[in-house]
Amino acid sequence: MKSKLLLPQSSTLLNVERRLFLKRSLSLGALAMLTGCDATDPTISERILGAMSKWNDEVQLAIFNPNKLAPVYTEADITDPFPFNAFYTEDEVTTVEEAGYSLELGGLIANKASWTLERLRALPQVSQITRHICVEGWSAIGKWGGVNFGDFLRLVGADTSAKYVGFKCADDYYSSIDMATALHPQTILALTFRDKVLPVKYGFPMKLRVPTKLGFKNPKHIMSMYVTNDYPGGYWEDQGYNWFSGS
Amino acid sequence: MTTVESFEARPRVHVHPLFVRVFHWLNALGIFLMIASGWRIYNASPVFESLDFTFPNSVTLGGWLGGALQWHFAAMWLLVLNFLMYLALGLASGHLRRRLTPVSPHAVATDLGRALQGKLPHSGTTYNAVQKASYIGVLIAILVTIISGACVWKPVQLQELASLMGGYEGARVVHFFGMTAISAFILMHLALVLIVPSTLFPMIVGWTRKDNHDEI
Numbered sequence: 001m002k003s004k005l006l007l008p009q010s011s012t013l014l015n016v017e018r019r020l021f022l023k024r025s026l027s028l029g030a031l032a033m034l035t036g037c038d039a040t041d042p043t044i045s046e047r048i049l050g051a052m053s054k055w056n057d058e059v060q061l062a063i064f065n066p067n068k069l070a071p072v073y074t075e076a077d078i079t080d081p082f083p084f085n086a087f088y089t090e091d092e093v094t095t096v097e098e099a100g101y102s103l104e105l106g107g108l109i110a111n112k113a114s115w116t117l118e119r120l121r122a123l124p125q126v127s128q129i130t131r132h133i134c135v136e137g138w139s140a141i142g143k144w145g146g147v148n149f150g151d152f153l154r155l156v157g158a159d160t161s162a163k164y165v166g167f168k169c170a171d172d173y174y175s176s177i178d179m180a181t182a183l184h185p186q187t188i189l190a191l192t193f194r195d196k197v198l199p200v201k202y203g204f205p206m207k208l209r210v211p212t213k214l215g216f217k218n219p220k221h222i223m224s225m226y227v228t229n230d231y232p233g234g235y236w237e238d239q240g241y242n243w244f245s246g247s
Numbered sequence: 248m249t250t251v252e253s254f255e256a257r258p259r260v261h262v263h264p265l266f267v268r269v270f271h272w273l274n275a276l277g278i279f280l281m282i283a284s285g286w287r288i289y290n291a292s293p294v295f296e297s298l299d300f301t302f303p304n305s306v307t308l309g310g311w312l313g314g315a316l317q318w319h320f321a322a323m324w325l326l327v328l329n330f331l332m333y334l335a336l337g338l339a340s341g342h343l344r345r346r347l348t349p350v351s352p353h354a355v356a357t358d359l360g361r362a363l364q365g366k367l368p369h370s371g372t373t374y375n376a377v378q379k380a381s382y383i384g385v386l387i388a389i390l391v392t393i394i395s396g397a398c399v400w401k402p403v404q405l406q407e408l409a410s411l412m413g414g415y416e417g418a419r420v421v422h423f424f425g426m427t428a429i430s431a432f433i434l435m436h437l438a439l440v441l442i443v444p445s446t447l448f449p450m451i452v453g454w455t456r457k458d459n460h461d462e463i
Contacts (some may be wrong), residue, residue, distance in 0.1 A: 049314075052321035063404055070403045071414065131415060133402065136312065137292035139415055212403050240313035242320065247403040 053242050060244040066180050070211035070247065073129045078194065079140035082132075084201045085215060087173070087235065094171040094221050096205050103206065107166070107226030110157025117205055120191060123147045123155075127195070128186055130211035132218070133247060135236075142202075144209040145192035150183040158227045166232035167208060170221035175234035177210060177217060178244065179227075186211050189222075214245040257456035262372055262449035264342065270333035271450055277326035278389075278429060280318055283308035285426060287315030294423045320400075327393055334386075350379040369443050385432040392425030 084090045102114035127145035134140075153160055160183060166176040181187060190209040191198055198204045203220025210218050216236045226232075237243045263271070287307035293300060309315025337343035354376035361367040362377055369375070374382070398409035398418035412418045440447055449455045 049317040049321055052324070053317055056320050063401070065404060068404060068406075071406055071410075131402075133415060134292065135316070137288065137294070137419065236313070240311075240317060242316065247401060 053240075056242055057244040060246045061178055061180065064178075064180055064212070064246055066184055068212075070130050070186055073131065073141050075129065075143070077141045078129060078143055082142045082193070082202070083138070083140055085134060086171070086220070088171070090201055093201050094169075095200055096170045096221055096223075098205060101205050103222065104224035105156060105226070106224060107228045108159035108162045109227050112156075117191065120147055120189065120206070123152070125191075126188060127192070128188065128209070128211065130186065130209075132211075132215050134215040135241060135245065143194050144188060144190035144198075144207070145195065146188045146190040146206065146209070148185070149187040149189050149208065150185065152189055153182060153227075162227045163229045164227070164232055166226050166228060167219040167222050168224045169219050170223050173219055173221070173235045174232070175217055175219045175237065176232035176243075177208075177213065181210060181212055181246065184210075184212055212247050214247065216241060217245050255456075259454040260372060260457050261454050263453050264340075265453060266333070266336045266340075267342070268450060268453055270329055270336075273325060273329045274333070274389075277322055277329055278433070280308065280322035281326055282426060282430065284315040284318035284322065288312065288319060289423070294419050323393075323396070326389075330389060330393065346374060347379045347383050350376050350383065355380045369446070381432065381435070385429060385436075388425055388428040388432065392422060392429060395419075395421035395425055398422075 084093075086093070098117055102116045103120070104114050105112045124147070125145055126148050127143060129141060129143045131139050131141050150160075153165070158165075160179060162179055164176050164178060165182045166174070168174050177187075186209075188209045190203070190207045191205075193199060193202045198207060203222075206222050207220040208218055208222060216234075231243075234241075234243065284307070286302035287304065287309045290301045290304065290307065291312045307315065309318045334343075358367055358376040362375075367375055367377070394408065395412060395418045398405050398412060399415065399422050402409050402415035402418065406414075409415060409418050412421045445455065
């Protein structure tokens with residue numbers, strides 16, 4: 001089936017050229033068939049590729065340096081306008097009202113009292129200008145400010161020896177990160193973008209900013225978070241994106 | 248054209264040692280998987296936005312971005328480990344030095360001129376200067392593509408290396424042109440195998456019959 005795609009399109013080819021082309025098509029087709037036994041059987045290919053993705057999670061965790069900082073940039077480097085990105089279009093963005101909002105905590109956390117934005121803003125604030133790298137390949141530089149996530153986890157008495165921190169979002173998005181990344185000095189609960197309250201399109205009321213991971217590991221519109229040892233997966237991760245997706 | 252009998256009667260000449268043949272075919276598979284999945288990944292966000300160029304999805308691997316990424320990050324182990332094993336064995340055994348050196352720009356120019364005039368003899372066991380330069384070139388292209396790919400994958404952990412290419416976005420460009428160079432080599436390589444098909448057999452079994460090149 002695959003070799004069909006490689007058949008010559010034009011009937012104007014000279015005979016010799018045509019024969020050469022067919023010969024090459026055959027060898028390419030044979031090569032395609034070598035892989036085709038995997039590609040056409042979803043269970044085998046899914047199993048192998050899924051196992052390799054899990055293996056890559058382990059490798060990435062092993063080479064992740066908790067003290068290695070993502071490159072930082074200047075105000076002049078900020079991408080303007082910063083691109084909107086989600087699994088829906090910008091006009092479908094989820095609006096969360098600040099009134100009545102509070103961040104819910106769950107799982108292996110000692111103090112599960114929820115946090116209003118007001119209380120989070122009262123905590124020490126940090127900011128960073130870093131590169132957001134999308135799984136698609138493009139990248140953009142932005143400035144985010146908020147609460148150092150490691151400090152926040154320790155403040156609420158999270159079990160930092162647990163494996164995962166999971167997030168649930170107002171737009172039904174969900175994701176999770178490893179604890180080592182959660183405690184990385186540049187991982188922040190972002191409340192601002194370019195020194196202003198985080199706009200709706202960039203994730204109001206808050207977004208997890210993780211400059212050591214791909215963009216889809218930076219959940220927006222976070223409603224609740226929890227600490228766990230049970231693999232929580234994620235919206236894209238469950239569809240096949242690599243879970244660790246570290247930079 | 249020689250007869251089967253006389254061909255069979257000639258002594259065997261060893262052309263490619265086993266490790267080279269194993270490397271070659273695993274590398275062919277690895278490169279195929281990496282390029283086919285890489286094109287799909289490229290399509291999700293073309294490196295040069297202004298060019299507006301994408302690869303036909305029908306010639307790509309993975310079905311969607313996530314599938315292509317799974318193939319890419321699985322096949323990279325095959326490609327990289329196979330490549331490192333080849334370099335290690337090739338350098339330690341002296342095979343690379345014996346087969347690919349010496350080669351000078353002057354010799355390449357001379358042999359290229361002869362090749363374009365159709366006067367360059369092809370021997371299974373001794374490479375001409377154009378072959379040497381091409382094989383060294385594609386090995387360098389694969390190495391550069393692997394290194395730039397690692398920088399695209401890990402632009403934070405490998406930021407010092409990535410900065411040599413102008414950071415993440417620079418590494419993407421290098422990775423793209425590395426792929427382009429490898430693709431150009433493959434086109435030329437396949438075309439030459441079609442022109443000199445007797446070179447294919449030794450890459451499978453390792454040997455050919457003496458004076459095989461006379462048949463060309």
